[in-house]
Amino acid sequence: MLHEVAHAFADDPQATPEASDIAESLNLDEDLVGLIGESLKEAGYVDGISTASDGIIIFTKLTPAGRREVGLWPSPDTAADRLMASLEQAIDRAQGEQKTRLQRVRDGLSQAGRDVVIGIATGVATGQLGG
Numbered sequence: 001m002l003h004e005v006a007h008a009f010a011d012d013p014q015a016t017p018e019a020s021d022i023a024e025s026l027n028l029d030e031d032l033v034g035l036i037g038e039s040l041k042e043a044g045y046v047d048g049i050s051t052a053s054d055g056i057i058i059f060t061k062l063t064p065a066g067r068r069e070v071g072l073w074p075s076p077d078t079a080a081d082r083l084m085a086s087l088e089q090a091i092d093r094a095q096g097e098q099k100t101r102l103q104r105v106r107d108g109l110s111q112a113g114r115d116v117v118i119g120i121a122t123g124v125a126t127g128q129l130g131g
Contacts, residue, residue, distance in 0.1 A: 001026060001036050002045055006070040009062040017059045031055075045069060079121035080114065 004026055008017035019037055023030040037056030040046045045066035048056035067073035084106070091102045109117050 001028075001033065002040055002066060003070050005037075005040075005046055005059050006062050006066065006072055008059070010072060019055070019057050019059070022059070040066070076118045076122045079124075080118040083117060083121040083124075084109070 001022065004022050005017060008015045008021070019033045020030050022028075022037075023033040026033070031054060034050075034055030034057060037046065037048055037059065038050060039055075041048055041050070041056060043065075044063055046056070046059055046063060047061035049058040049060060050056050062070075062072075064073055068075055071078070087102065087106050087109070091099060091106060094102050109120075
């Protein structure tokens with residue numbers, strides 16, 4: 001269900017999807033969606049307008065934790081993996097001296113260790129590096 005809520009916000013960050021919309025798209029009971037929504041809110045994945053008896057009736061926000069959970073906001077590990085995968089793709093496409101330089105960068109990052117790669121990827125993703 002979190003993926004469906006995330007999908008609504010990915011299409012329109014200002015959206016306010018209703019539990020009834022999510023229920024319809026997933027072919028679930030609206031009350032069940034509201035209660036699951038309340039659990040997702042308590043877990044820190046979404047924010048929403050709730051009622052005491054129905055749980056969330058309108059989703060107002062997908063939190064950073066929610067975005068990370070569904071892959072819309074990469075974790076540091078995911079960012080590091082993407083960085084290294086992108087580097088490998090660049091190596092595959094490169095020729096001659098450029099290929100050699102990219103291989104050296106990859107080898108240097110690999111030797112520096114995963115924590116260094118995670119730090120670099122996180123810094124780029126958050127704008128602390130390269131911006």
